[in-house]
Amino acid sequence: MVAMELEILGMNFGCVLAALSDAKIPDKGCLLPLISKLLGYAIVAASTTVKLPQILKILKHGSVRGLSVASFELEVVGYTIALAYCIHKGLPFSAYGELAFLLIQAIILVAIIYYYSPPMGTKTWMKALLYCGLAPTVLAGKIDPALFEVLYASQHAIFFFARVPQIWKNFTNKGTGELSFLTCFMNFAGSIVRVFTSIQEKTPLSVIMGSAIGIVMNGTLLGQILLYQKATPKKQKKKD
8 A cells, every 4th residue: 555645743644554554563664753753742842841840849948959050050051052053953843842942941940049049149140141142142043153063062061061060969968959850850751762863863963962961960860869868768767
């Protein structure tokens, strides 16, 4: 049977439906790209709420105890560069769409952290104004292509070092404070799925590397939350 042409949002269901109508299992060449697209859009959909648990936890307790401001600031910079690069390269939305929603949430999160932190000094205001001045230019791709490549290469280091202050703070405090388990888990799971979809979408190796770094760093944070949550009850029992 000739494969039907049924394409929705870049997803070709034709070959799958054709195989199923013939009572056959779709081959890998047909099935894997479709699964990749579906997972890609699933990540984009899930990304709209990834940081919501962290935001709600801070608002509920009115505290940013145990959170590293530098980690969240660097995250905003990393998302901005990554999003701009993917748009500039003309990648399909399913391959990077979550970055847009993550960036918006990350900016809101930083604003909330500033609100619940000690009064903002001149340095903090300067950083905020500098970002507001440069971000539109970067997102619009109005910079030298060679500089764009350098910026994107640096965003892997940015994401890496965005996690280091929080990981170190958790280690020294022997606790994770207001860090949200659900947000860290979704970041970790999303990074794993994004490696698979990036390979299927044939995205640049640098994009795949970014997701791989995300697996390691988000996995470390997730492990710390689980480790220190188990240790906390024991400490409380000793005090009692």
